[in-house]
Amino acid sequence: MKKMLTAMAVVMAAPFAAQAGADFVEGDKTFAGEAELGATLTTGNTETSSVKGRLNMLQELGNWENQYLFEGLYKEDTGEVTAKRYYGGIQGDYKFDDKNYMYITGNYEVDPFTGYDYKAVASAGYGHKFIDSGNMFLSAEIGPGYIYKKLDDEQTAILGYDNEDSVVAHGAMNFTYEFSETSKFTQLFVADYGDSLEGRSESAITANIVGALAMKFAVIVRYNDSPLDDKESTDTETNMTLLYAF
Template sequence: MKPLFACYVLFFLSSSVFAGNESVESDKTLGGDAEVGATLTTGNTKTSSVKAKLDLKHKLGDWENEYIIEGLYKEDDNSVTAKRYQAGAQGNYMFNEDNYVFANGSYEVDEFRGFDYRITAAIGYGHKFFDDEHSFLRAEVGPGYIYDKYTAEQALESGSSKESNMVLHSVVDYQASLSESSKFQQKFIVDLGDRLDVRSESSITAKVIDSLAMKFAVVVRYNNKPLDDIKSTDTETTLTLLYSF
């Protein structure tokens, strides 16, 4: 039953693309953000890190779709200390300007959190409380599904190579302009099931010139029942260049 739920979500997402093909060309818009940041030190301490993200937003008639690809890689003294890759998509079918139903799915690789990969999917209802040139607030809620495939080391310690759970998926996304050239964004993603998974991202973006900006972000990931030898909380602080198109 749980795999069927994930398949249904993927069908919902793919249908948004086909539905959009029936819309008139004037209703189609495509835009997004591309960001990248890197550090490199040599000498007594050798460190390197790369953070990259591509966030595309595609409007097709009554559909508002979003596609995200991101990655983080870090080495300290020739030892890999962080390696995370993720790809995801969400389709929103808008009943009107404020109300919609959504479906999303993602694939994530993060061995430092104890799993080879994680697959998530969710479907539900969303509402925009306000959306203007100065501020934006939306919330989403609905049933979700999480499938974790553990690393060989974690599978040996836990006695199981995989785990799957149905969850209650919820999102709160808030944005506000700080000035004509800067904005603040706070996003919470909560998955509540046998475990509590929370992801918080706080960021400030300041325009440098035209479509180029600097972005400072702090991402916190929390799990109330972490795997053996894994900490409950991960934090990630980045400073990246952001290009909007």
């Protein structure tokens, strides 16, 4: 646990410490972001509610490109909670040139329906932009990392231990294609391979409605090839949300 906390602290501090040393000698400071919100509510014979929120912020500080991502999902069916997931992540990319960069990333996820109280991942490595044209973008990253998972009380009682951790190989791919000035397709793959293989895929189509307001349709798939005994290996999530760019 101490190793994980130390790694996360280094990950979160590195972009700011390095940029402070550089004194912002290159480029201008820029900041942009996207906020998403989707919700459903039914009453009467069936009472259900669900809320999905997401905040994605991007920042340029000289040679650093930083991303801050926060997500939340909550679903309730007839008074029973059927889904609850919270996620926070940060990544700093240090650009060597227009194509090559070093990344440092860390994330923290709470999803009690997986049998874990929380999961934390930290990684650092090399990234490359294969395509960065007017309407298409493709990048990939690879590097070593560390994963720590805290089991909930029920699983701890069954298994006889309360955490799992391992060194992992971390990989990611990010693809964007703009169909027009008002619509685009995005695809994200993230995988961590250590004692088990865990991955996440997010496919999304975004279309502008008016001004900075857009509609987003996304399908998210989470995979774990070694789930706990009473859990599924694959989780899927389909969302329709409103997106506001700022």
